[in-house]
Amino acid sequence: MARFHDLKLADVRRETADSVSLAFEVPDEDRAAFVFTPGQYLTLRAEIDGHDVRRSYSICSGVNDGELRVAIKRVDGGAFSSFANDDLKPGDTLGVMPPDGRFLAPLDASRARSYVGFAAGSGITPVLAILKSVLEVEPLSRFDLFLGNRNTDSIMFRAALEDLKDRYPGRFSLTHVLSREPREADLLNGRIDAGKCRTILAALINPARVDGFYLCGPERMIAELRETLQGEGVPAERIHFELFTPSSDAAAAAAETRHARQARLKAAPDAENAATVTVILDGASSTLTVPRDGDSILDVALKQRPDMPYACKGGMCCTCRARLVEGEVEMDINYTLAPDELARGFVLTCQSHPLTDRVVLDYDAR
Numbered sequence: 001m002a003r004f005h006d007l008k009l010a011d012v013r014r015e016t017a018d019s020v021s022l023a024f025e026v027p028d029e030d031r032a033a034f035v036f037t038p039g040q041y042l043t044l045r046a047e048i049d050g051h052d053v054r055r056s057y058s059i060c061s062g063v064n065d066g067e068l069r070v071a072i073k074r075v076d077g078g079a080f081s082s083f084a085n086d087d088l089k090p091g092d093t094l095g096v097m098p099p100d101g102r103f104l105a106p107l108d109a110s111r112a113r114s115y116v117g118f119a120a121g122s123g124i125t126p127v128l129a130i131l132k133s134v135l136e137v138e139p140l141s142r143f144d145l146f147l148g149n150r151n152t153d154s155i156m157f158r159a160a161l162e163d164l165k166d167r168y169p170g171r172f173s174l175t176h177v178l179s180r181e182p183r184e185a186d187l188l189n190g191r192i193d194a195g196k197c198r199t200i201l202a203a204l205i206n207p208a209r210v211d212g213f214y215l216c217g218p219e220r221m222i223a224e225l226r227e228t229l230q231g232e233g234v235p236a237e238r239i240h241f242e243l244f245t246p247s248s249d250a251a252a253a254a255a256e257t258r259h260a261r262q263a264r265l266k267a268a269p270d271a272e273n274a275a276t277v278t279v280i281l282d283g284a285s286s287t288l289t290v291p292r293d294g295d296s297i298l299d300v301a302l303k304q305r306p307d308m309p310y311a312c313k314g315g316m317c318c319t320c321r322a323r324l325v326e327g328e329v330e331m332d333i334n335y336t337l338a339p340d341e342l343a344r345g346f347v348l349t350c351q352s353h354p355l356t357d358r359v360v361l362d363y364d365a366r
Contacts, residue, residue, distance in 0.1 A: 118221070
């Protein structure tokens with residue numbers, strides 16, 4: 001099971017007025033654990049005001065950059081993002097979990113592929129790692145990026161993107177779309193949405209020739225673009241996306257799931273109010289009593305096993321993933337588990353509630 005490693009900060013770089021990037025020193029004995037695929041993220045851990053705070057942030061390094069770097073944009077009220085932007089400095093130590101994630105672009109130097117990225121705000125972070133790696137490792141491939149921001153000053157990695165455009169003029173195109181800074185063409189103004197996507201596909205990109213679309217930004221943008229791309233005939237397996245925060249629609253869907261579960265329990269008054277749940281972690285088993293309609297399995301498990309792995313607790317990452325060995329559970333939401341993982345019995349324990357009297361979950365399964 002992946003565990004936190006204590007890594008020192010080699011560099012803290014101001015990217016914009018409200019974002020920083022952090023580069024880590026990785027000791028020789030930990031290098032194998034921190035080999036990453038472009039698009040993955042790191043889960044960071046720190047004690048902030050006496051609280052154990054964990055957050056996941058995308059790696060922005062290319063595979064040949066020779067460093068491990070993440071970017072963190074300040075979020076209103078965000079404990080970790082404020083801490084990172086205001087307090088961290090080179091030499092500080094953070095807990096860092098090895099790379100994880102499913103927003104991936106496997107590289108093949110012999111292939112000539114076409115990639116298109118749609119990103120907004122801090123959504124550029126994993127897309128930057130992917131496009132840098134594609135341009136460096138696949139000399140026959142090209143990447144077209146459409147990047148949304150409020151204004152020029154809010155563009156993260158602006159200098160790095162311009163440098164890539166200069167280095168790969170025939171293989172990398174960059175189009176900025178700004179919502180609060182007037183541009184000369186309608187296409188370049190406003191937000192990236194379904195209408196902009198349709199215009200881009202009609203005028204600039206032939207979707208049939210694109211091997212992979214990579215989307216990262218607000219949930220609404222991703223939902224609109226996925227629907228538009230699929231409407232243009234793009235197969236679902238060619239559309240890759242990464243969400244950083246759940247939307248209000250997701251919260252409503254999770255609430256609906258909980259209400260339906262409550263209704264089922266109310267309709268079955270003879271059912272047990274709690275289930276026996278066994279969790280297996282690092283080869284050690286622990287047995288818990290978990291309410292059928294209360295805290296998630298992860299939250300109950302943490303009271304007995306503080307070493308349980310987790311990061312976002314919002315169904316956005318897969319840090320708390322475990323395989324269902326016995327019984328049935330219901331997840332409130334799931335953003336990250338792929339269909340093949342679901343078919344193999346994996347669940348997000350931060351979103352899982354027992355449906356049967358007995359449940360067994362294996363965190364060590366792969």
